[in-house]
Amino acid sequence: MVITLKLYSTLREKLPPEARGQATLDLHDGATLDDLLAHLDLPKRVVISVNDEHEPDLTRRLNSGDLVRIFSAVGGG
Amino acid sequence: MPHGYTGNILHVDLTHQTTTVETPDEAFYRKYMGGSALAMFYLLRDMPAGADPLGPDNVLVLALSVLTGAPLSGQSRMTAAAKSPLTGAIGDSQSGGFWPAELKFAGFDAIVVKGAAKEPVYLWVKDGAVEFRPAAHLWGRITGDAEDAIKAELGDDKIEVLQVGPAGENQVRFAAIMNMSNRANGRTGLGAVMGSKNLKAIAVRGTSKVEVADKQAVSDLARWGAQNLPQSNITGLSKYGTAETTGANQTIGSLPTYNYNSGVFAEWEAIDGTTMYDTILKGAEDGKQDRLGRDTCYACTVRCKRVVEIQEGPYKVDARYGGPEYETTSTFGNYAGINDLAAIAKANELCNQYGMDTISCGATISWAYEAYNAGKLSKGDTGLDLTWGNAESMVKLTEMIAKREGFGDILAEGSARAAEELGRGLGDYLITVKGQELPAHMPQVKKSLAVIYATNPFGADHQSSEHDPAVEADFETFKDRLAMIGVNKQLPKRSLDAEKIDFAVKTQRLYSALDSLNLCQFVFGPAWQLYGPDQTVETVRAITGWDVTIDEIQELGERRLNMLRAFNAREGLDRKEDKLPAKLFKKALKGGASDGFKLDEDEFEAALDTYYEQSGWDVETGNPSRPTLERLGLGWVADQLKM
Structure with missing residues (x-):
């Protein structure tokens, strides 16, 4: 199962600098957002969209072709 | 110098071009600590009710705190406060930069500006000395040019310049006060107040250091x-x-x-x-x-x-x-x-x-x-x-x-x-x-902001309380810090009940204290910030030597909020002005995760009742009550309001 991943702000530093936060990942079938966070060694306190829709449920199973965006969850003004 | 503060408040009379220095005692500093609370003391004491915000009776206070200038992140900030020409209510705005610390090094904790000059002037404050200087040649110049000209004519590149630009001179009602040409006391139009007083700039330079109690x-x-x-x-x-x-x-x-x-x-x-x-x-x-x-x-x-x-x-x-x-x-x-x-x-x-x-x-x-x-x-x-x-x-x-x-x-x-x-x-x-x-955080999504935006004395503000996610989805991450100010329970998403108001009130008090301690709200705060409430207390203790507790810090925040609301009450404002834009109730949002969201009038009005009750204010008027003011050592304010 192949998904497109986009990481923002400091989270993208989990990927090589030349990737600029974007990568294509091959995950096992049935992988969840929780699995993805563990794979990337990311904290659970993040904001995630799947195919540009907010997804707060980390048990959500991903499908091939999904676009997953992950943002830091912070306040600020 | 006492620990953390200079003990000197500079009073500037622009009309007569005179200055005096007031030296309040330690009890005064312990009670108000600086920034917004200290500024409110002078506005309530020295400004007549009903003053024209763009007239000479308005008083503009630029205030530091007992922490400003100490060698620590997040402390070089200052408050500007006056009656707002945008709202007709209290105006209050915070800024960072190097000017705040430099003013402390020059020997002052605050500048209280009264009257209006006949011709444009700027102030030159250096190591306790104050000079009025003509500013007609600076009038109309953008901030960078004016800053360069002031530094050149005073012959010191290390001078810090606080000023108004042409928008302040033109009394644009949301004009800002600028320092470093890129830091703004932006909100509530205080640049127009400074411009109306023909005060172009305040240049400061100081060589003293802040003495802290516990290095x-x-x-x-x-x-x-x-x-x-x-x-x-x-x-x-x-x-x-x-x-x-x-x-x-x-x-x-x-x-x-x-x-x-x-x-x-x-x-x-x-x-x-x-x-x-x-x-x-x-x-x-x-x-x-x-x-x-x-x-x-x-x-x-x-x-x-x-x-x-x-x-x-x-x-x-x-x-x-x-x-x-x-x-x-x-x-x-x-x-x-x-x-x-x-x-x-x-x-x-x-x-x-x-x-x-x-x-x-x-x-x-x-x-x-x-x-x-x-x-x-x-x-x-x-x-x-x-x-x-x-x-x-x-x-x-x-x-x-x-x-x-x-x-x-x-x-x-x-x-x-x-x-x-x-x-x-x-x-x-x-x-x-x-x-x-309105600022760019939506009360339809983060619903405690509906109450904070409506009731905040200087108009809708996103940096006057912690936002809802901290007590909703992110509660587990922040529960230890939130517990320090008495917030102990995770709450459902988009709730607006008494428990959510309790969260808003308690975090509002801490944010209010931060604006009186002139601490940066990214560096200090109740949840995601670098330092938590316990370290805020440690910071005040280390710099001043005072044995403060979190309760005293929260009370400082509450005192400042009551002074802001009392100022508005004196100007004739009350619950009637605590209103949100009608479209937030009438028009549902379109698209995305908030599609269909709008606020509910009945829920909002009930939340306002709860907010006033929890604040110790009169539910009908939304104004501070005498018992609450007296509890906070503000009986003199209650006397002003003839309660």
């Missing part, structure tokens, strides 16, 4: 902050700026778009903080952003301030005027459907050159865009095509407002006055509270 403890706190910053929740803000939150706000449907009609903007990624870092932050072309594109305040290791440089294309931007934060990318961006980051950076540069609040300026422009797109304003009215997304017109309008040219002269009054002047039902498109435009 080792201050050093330990500083070291802890520097060591923990990389793993902290603010490391993204420091590197990518507050606009790094654009994508998260888009995802949860809290990115105000098309003048607050939607919580999502399809082209958000074009104006996001990560994009800014990669494209227009100074040094981006050769990967040197972290060295060249991030500025700081005195003694702060966080270095969150944006420095943007654009040398090519239609919108060239000079790095000395800084760069846009999230509020600015929103108000000049998604508010009007604009996806051009260079144009947004240009509008930000213009606001810093002319001295204007980017939030009210951008939101006033987006109000005009909605009216135009609804067919209620025409090109004949505006002289410009205000179709959603038109970046060129947005940039032109920004300059026209500062110069009060054409349609810009109407918008320079703020959107509420402009709607009243133009009629035609344009009030339906307003997004104002007490006449001040």
Whole structure:
């Protein structure tokens, strides 16, 4: 199962600098957002969209072709 | 010098060009501590009720705290306060930079400015000495030019300059007070107050140092902050700026778009903080952003301030005027459907050159865009095509407002006055509270903000309380810190019951205390900030030597809030002014995670009742009660109000 991943702000530093936060990942079938966070060694306190829709449920199973965006969850003004 | 403060309050009479120095005792400093609370003491004591905000009776206070100038991140900040020409209520605004610490080194904790000069003047404050100097040659000059001229004529490049730009001189009702030509006391129009007094600038230079009570403890706190910053929740803000939150706000449907009609903007990624870092932050072309594109305040290791440089294309931007934060990318961006980051950076540069609040300026422009797109304003009215997304017109309008040219002269009054002047039902498109435009965090999504925006004494403000996610989805992460101020329970998403109000009130008190301690709200706070409530207490103890507790800090915040509300009560304001824009109740948001969201009138009014009750205020009027004022040592304020 192949998904497109986009990481923002400091989270993208989990990927090589030349990737600029974007990568294509091959995950096992049935992988969840929780699995993805563990794979990337990311904290659970993040904001995630799947195919540009907010997804707060980390048990959500991903499908091939999904676009997953992950943002830091912070306040600020 | 006592620990942390100088003991000197400088009073400036512009009408008679005289100065006096007041030396309050330690009990005074312990009670008010500085910043906004200290400023309120002088406004309530020295300003007559009913003063014209743009007349000589208005009093402008620039106040530091007992912590300003100590060698620690997040302390070089100051409060500007006066009666607001935008709202007619109390005006209150915070800023960082190097000017605050420099004023402390020059020997003063605050400057209280009264009267008005006949001709433009500026003040030169150096090591306890104060001089009035003519400023006619500086009048009309943009901030960078005026700053250079003052430094040149005083012959010292290390001088820090606080000033108004041409917008303040022109009394644009949301004019800002600027320092470093890129730091703003932006909100509530206090630049217009300074301009109305013919006070162009205050230049400061000092060579004294702040004596702290416990050097080792201050050093330990500083070291802890520097060591923990990389793993902290603010490391993204420091590197990518507050606009790094654009994508998260888009995802949860809290990115105000098309003048607050939607919580999502399809082209958000074009104006996001990560994009800014990669494209227009100074040094981006050769990967040197972290060295060249991030500025700081005195003694702060966080270095969150944006420095943007654009040398090519239609919108060239000079790095000395800084760069846009999230509020600015929103108000000049998604508010009007604009996806051009260079144009947004240009509008930000213009606001810093002319001295204007980017939030009210951008939101006033987006109000005009909605009216135009609804067919209620025409090109004949505006002289410009205000179709959603038109970046060129947005940039032109920004300059026209500062110069009060054409349609810009109407918008320079703020959107509420402009709607009243133009009629035609344009009030339906307003997004104002007490006449001040809403910031870019949506109360339809983060519902405690509905109550805070409505009741905040100086108009809607996003930095007066912790936002709902901290007690909702993120509670587990922050529960230890929240418990320190008595917030102990996770709450359901989008609730607005008594428990949510309790969270809002308690975090509001801490934020209010931070604005009196003049501490940065990214560095200190109740949840995601670098330092928590316990370390806020440790900081006050280490610098002043006072045995403060978190309860005393919370009471300081409560005292300041009561003084702000009491000022408004004295001006005749009450619960009737604690209203949100009608469209937030009538029009459901469109698109994204907040599709269909709107506020409920009954729930909101019940929440207001609860808020006043929990604050110890009169539920009918929303004003402070005598018992509450007396409990806070403010019986003299109750006497003023003839309670």
